[in-house]
Amino acid sequence: MDIKTLDSEYIANTYKRASLVAISGHGATIVDENGREYIDLGAGIAVNAFGACDEAWRAAVTEQLGKLQHISNLYYTQPQAVLAEKLCERTGLKKVFFGNSGAEANECAIKAARKYSHDKYGEGRHTIITLEGSFHGRTMATLTATGQESLHVHFGPFLDGFKYASPNDSNALDAACDETVCAVMLEIVQGEGGVRTLDAEYLAHAQKLSIQRDLLLIVDEVQTGNGRTGSLYAYMQFGLTPDIVTTAKGLAGGLPFGACLLGEKVKDTLSAGTHGSTFGGNPVCAAGAVSILSRLDDKLMNEVAQKGIHIRRTLDSAQGVKGVSGLGLMLGIETERDAGEIVSECLEKGVIVLTAKKKVRLLPPLNISYEELNKALTILLEVISK
Numbered sequence: 001m002d003i004k005t006l007d008s009e010y011i012a013n014t015y016k017r018a019s020l021v022a023i024s025g026h027g028a029t030i031v032d033e034n035g036r037e038y039i040d041l042g043a044g045i046a047v048n049a050f051g052a053c054d055e056a057w058r059a060a061v062t063e064q065l066g067k068l069q070h071i072s073n074l075y076y077t078q079p080q081a082v083l084a085e086k087l088c089e090r091t092g093l094k095k096v097f098f099g100n101s102g103a104e105a106n107e108c109a110i111k112a113a114r115k116y117s118h119d120k121y122g123e124g125r126h127t128i129i130t131l132e133g134s135f136h137g138r139t140m141a142t143l144t145a146t147g148q149e150s151l152h153v154h155f156g157p158f159l160d161g162f163k164y165a166s167p168n169d170s171n172a173l174d175a176a177c178d179e180t181v182c183a184v185m186l187e188i189v190q191g192e193g194g195v196r197t198l199d200a201e202y203l204a205h206a207q208k209l210s211i212q213r214d215l216l217l218i219v220d221e222v223q224t225g226n227g228r229t230g231s232l233y234a235y236m237q238f239g240l241t242p243d244i245v246t247t248a249k250g251l252a253g254g255l256p257f258g259a260c261l262l263g264e265k266v267k268d269t270l271s272a273g274t275h276g277s278t279f280g281g282n283p284v285c286a287a288g289a290v291s292i293l294s295r296l297d298d299k300l301m302n303e304v305a306q307k308g309i310h311i312r313r314t315l316d317s318a319q320g321v322k323g324v325s326g327l328g329l330m331l332g333i334e335t336e337r338d339a340g341e342i343v344s345e346c347l348e349k350g351v352i353v354l355t356a357k358k359k360v361r362l363l364p365p366l367n368i369s370y371e372e373l374n375k376a377l378t379i380l381l382e383v384i385s386k
Contacts, residue, residue: 003033018347025052028368030352039376040352041364046191046223046330049250049292051365057253057291064287072278079286086293087261090232093245094267097260098281102222102248103137105258108275109185109244110141112262113216114161116269117182120214127180128218131167133193136185136220145185148193168198170205177209183216183244184209188234188327191223194357195325195332203238216243216266222258223330226250227296227366230305230328237327250366253292255285296366304328304366307373311362314377319385325359329366332359335384345383351376360384 003021021033028051030038043051050057064079071077084096097108110128117125128145130136136145140159143151147164163181166172167190184206190196210217217240224234225247231237233245243265248258258280262269308328315321315333322334335342339355346353354361360380364373 018344020347020352027051027054028365028372036350038347038350038352039372039379041362041368041376041380042352042354043250043363043365044254045354046228046249046363048254048365049226049228050253050295050367052254054253056295057288060291061255061284061288064284067283069284070279070282073276073281077281077283077286079283079290080281083286083290083293086290087259090293091245091261092241093261093263095262097262097270097275097277098286099248099258099260099277100256100279100282101137101258102220102246103139103142103258104277104280105222105246105248105260106136106142106145106185106220107139108260108270109218109220109246110145111275112244112260112266112269113183113185113218115274116216116266119269121182125180125182126161127163127178128161128183128185129163129165129173129176129181130185131187131190132164133167133190133196134164134185134187134220135190135192136222167196168202170202173202173206173209177213177215181213181215183218185218185220187220187222187224188238189224189229189330191330191356191361194359195330195361197325197327200238203235203240207240210243218242218244218246221245221247222249223363224327226292227301227304228328228330228363229326230301230308232296232301234327251292252285252289255282255288257282257285257289300366307364307368307370310370311373311377314374315381318381320381321384329362329364329368331362332356333362333384334359337384337386342380342383345386346380349379349383351379353380 024031028040030040114126130145132147134147136142144158144162163176165176219235219242221233243263245261320336325332339360
């Protein structure tokens with residue numbers, strides 16, 4: 001029985017899979033079951049920060065595997081502590097809770113925000129404002145937080161305590177703030193919402209409003225974080241000082257890992273027994289994350305930004321391209337042709353790209369070479385212009 005047949009028979013039908021059966025990879029190259037190579041402009045949906053089987057990452061993970069794969073959070077482990085220190089030093093946030101995914105990081109943020117407000121103000125101040133078009137996860141709380149009605153079908157009733165405001169509309173944000181609100185939660189670039197970047201003025205207003213009303217500003221950096229947009233975290237490009245930052249995806253370079261970073265206001269909100277995770281902060285995953293984070297330096301961030309500019313210049317005004325959105329190496333291409341058809345045809349020609357709503361989405365490894373990038377872009381433009 002082949003892989004596709006096994007998958008169809010035994011794995012839940014929650015994914016509309018493409019035809020590719022991925023067997024191995026190196027850097028920005030993925031190899032299928034027939035030995036055919038593909039240039040990867042998806043990076044596992046922004047997960048493989050340095051591409052497939054990055055040597056430094058693999059060495060760090062393998063070394064930790066030879067020492068200890070798991071012990072639980074009832075005890076101390078070195079990789080977890082080192083990673084937490086690096087994250088706090090580079091962001092200015094004070095404490096970290098480790099989980100296994102972006103959804104878990106956002107669950108932690110929701111709980112921390114509500115507990116902070118309950119501890120300080122008591123009952124009734126628990127509402128979190130999120131934005132229309134947002135995506136925060138698929139657990140019941142994070143799905144409720146997600147401002148996309150199409151994803152809410154079938155799963156009600158949903159949790160109380162969430163409001164949705166129009167993105168880039170400061171008046172709508174103001175109108176949503178009443179005495180029940182404890183936090184504002186947003187993505188700098190709405191990835192699953194169509195690679196839409198929030199305006200600098202709107203972000204500044206959200207920051208000011210949060211300070212004035214003692215609301216927690218939560219920035220979801222699950223997809224935008226860890227160098228993806230040309231800075232360590234996207235909020236850093238806008239002068240924001242969030243109270244909570246969540247991240248996952250590229251943090252551990254391909255291993256399941258999430259982090260919820262807590263600022264000064266909330267650093268001590270979660271006490272023993274108020275939250276937890278069996279696998280969160282797993283030493284093998286943490287070792288991988290230390291390897292990734294240690295190489296996300298200014299030089300690489302500048303390269304990511306420049307590659308993003310290069311892609312935009314290549315695509316702007318090209319035949320069949322209506323516009324390009326996003327930051328760094330997190331880009332969405334609005335096309336005249338159907339995005340799904342473009343993705344399928346690119347795959348046939350040896351290039352992996354993604355969709356985001358009606359756009360073609362690019363999330364290549366941060367260290368992809370210009371040679372690989374240009375070869376892939378040539379193919380992509382041929383398909384788009386058909």
